[in-house]
Amino acid sequence: MQLGYGNKEASRLVGISPRTGREWRDGQPEGRRKRPRSPAHIAQVVSGASSRFLSKAGRIHIADRVRERATVRVIAAELGRTQALPG
Known part of the structure; x- marks a missing residue:
């Protein structure tokens, strides 16, 4: 979202649901702990390139x-x- 994407698009880019994206943005409720993706993974998704190729x-x-x-x-x-x- 810091790159100008809305919640729905940013969530899709990192492979999570929009609901989870809102939770990450607003703070996660107790009892539900989903681990955010690594910054390297997010950069790879946003750039569209994989270091494998x-x-x-x-x-x-x-x-x-x-x-x-x-x-x-x-x-x-x-x-x-x-x-x-x-x-």
Whole structure:
């Protein structure tokens, strides 16, 4: 709602009912404790992007680097998508 959305739209964006949105805004009644989503989740929903998927720019970067014969590990590091190997 701080971004200018009404209760109904803001509630839909974060995946809760409008009633729950009103409760969060006005203070939750005793006995009903619903945990708000994380700020990262809300930012992801509002931006429409998930860190799980690549952006168009990321895909283009990968295509360019593959053409240049860069290794998968190097490309992943450039995109900030490295993952520790188990073991």
